[in-house]
Amino acid sequence: MFSNASTFIPVLLRGLETTVQVFILGAIFAYLIAFIAGIGRTSKIGIIRFISTVFVELFRGTSLLVQMFFFVYALPLIFPGLAMSTFFAGALALGLNYGAYASEVVRGAIQSIAHSQTEAAISLNMSKWQRMRLVILPQAVRLMLPGFGNNAIELLKGTSLVSIITLSDMTFRASLLRSSNTSLASQVEIFTYLLILYFLLALPLIFLARWLEKRASKGVSTA
Template identity: 70%
Template sequence: MFSNFMTFAPFILQGLTTTVMVFLYGALLAYSIAIIAGLMRTSQFAIVRTIAAVFVELFRGTSLLVQMFFLYYALPQLIDGISMSLMLAGSLAVGLNYGAYASEVVRSAINSIHIGQTEAAISLNMSRFQRLRLVILPQAFRLMLPGFGNNAIELLKGTSLVYFIGLADLTFNANVLRGSNTAISSQVEIYTYLLVAYFLLALPLIVLARYLEKRASKGVTLS
């Protein structure tokens, strides 16, 4: 076992760039959505809260894989003129799905700020925007960081599903190898390399998430 390292590992790693790109694009979209949707969930206007709630529950309540299939195969058929690449469909689905989950981190962090903070800001004659920007968000952001770190780890693992729509990532290449190497020992070797590859990618995120959790638990404001 593990006698084909020089053959299997380099082939699997050819998909590394794709996996990293989907992760980066997906994370950028996810955290942008999380902040926007999270703020909308705390809006004083019911219609704004409702729109955000529908979005969040739609993407949290449906499968990420089905969302990828819908964006790549169904959406172009429903709307003329839309053409979506594999990379765009995969990144968009990952970003929308994990953005919906991360928006709950934003909402709960904002809601956890003591009402006395808001009352103090009102007594200083601050507008709602000033209260949010100068008082609420700086405190809430520190509370969001551990959740964002954990969400990033989950997002990275979720990128493995893009192989189902044909995107040549790490998982896709591993399955190509499996198809041409049917011996049990070879398949064990292939998926061992795949596990190690994802773990090494996730390791910096794991370390960062733990660090942020410790900082947040101590109540230290990150500079």
């Protein structure tokens, strides 16, 4: 059954660069958004908290695939000046969607810091920004690491959806192969290779997430 490796794997690997690039840009967007929205949801200013909450619930409560279609096809019709490439639209949708989920990791970590830490910082006459930057975030980031690692793995798997907006990633290449190799054996072989390639890409992230989880747990237990 697996006799076409030399034919199928090189074709799939042509989409590897696109998959990795979309993942990296999407991750950058996701973690920037996670911190902005996560910190915003802990704000004492009502309007900031409201906007952050609406953003998070909007992108958590709607389909990632629909969000991609919106950025590629609908947004340019509503705002012609905001037309963007499918690559950027796919990465942006991934970043917004997974950033909304990751913002809950940020919010939870910040809120888990003992209030006594804030009181101690206030007694030292620190401003709100100084308290967040110098006292709360350094402790909270340690607690965020395991969640961020898991979020990165999910984001990598989510990159396969960019094939639906015709971005030539590994899944798109697999679909092209499937259309030109209609036998059941060939299709099983194609998607088996695709599964293996995604697993190999995710493997370093899996090990990193486990390492971060152990490191963070160790930090908490000794605190």
